[in-house]
Amino acid sequence: MSVTSPAERDELNHLLVRTGQQDEKAFSTLYRKTSGQLFGVCLRMISDRGQAEEILQEAYVTVWRRAASFDAARASALTWLVTVVRNKAIDRLRQHREMTGGDALDFDAIVDESPTPAAGAEASQEYQRLQECMGELEPRQRTSVREAFFTGATYNELAARAKVPLGTMKSWIRRSLLQLRACLNA
Template structure:
């Protein structure tokens, strides 16, 4: 089986993260140069504030510097690991600022969003293409709940209230959706 350009890029990024874990500043610079635009998109999508997103992005790379040894290429692709760090850091910032407004999930289809989504920022990667194909296999309301939970940072309780369903129902939707995604992504 031939190695694709994307596979080689993923391998190079993984190697740079491993070198970062050893204290290699040039490796961190390489990681930053390869991923900062995508991670900034994730942060901006969640925070909707450029200055806040820039601050969070800086925190993300400080975390990468300190915790690169926690990256395991056998468990996740490097961009998935980095995107998760960015997403979680942005959600933490959003929650600490108290700037959250929950709206019914049904409204999401009617609201025009001019900003590129985190999915759009990752669309050039093979992982994102596969994830999008797998997400398309979910029911619309389940797909919307997963996207809202993971890219807008709403809690299960907030999602349940916004969708006007019991909390247990929302947890079930998310859990079953994640299981379906895992099966799809692993096949």
């Protein structure tokens, strides 16, 4: 489901609130309406289909357990769900990096540009707006934000890669996030 209207957004918000009240039917409907899009997010971050399926399952277990903490005044249901999935994927990427002793992941290697189930998500107005706003960031800051949020890189790792002081990297990320918020709320 690509959320394009306020009615669809309100429906997902309502389903997530009811899930927080342990309503199994609402949870089932929420899963049916969002799992394809969230699976696309998983595949974008981790190209291994089996691992993406595991992450999605773990994410929905977390959704069931933590849905009561959802606050529609702070974010839409879809944003909240994508955050849960993204965090699970980042945890998996970090775990893999620690187990293999590998270096930081290359964002471009993670993001496969071929059509995937995420194509529907990318077509959504929210995604397009985010891409426009990301395009307004300076290239180095845009890369740093992407790596921080899609690979789970720490400030220290980002600063080392960009060959800038840690304080500079923190400032870049903070200013970039403030700029994104202003752009998305415009």
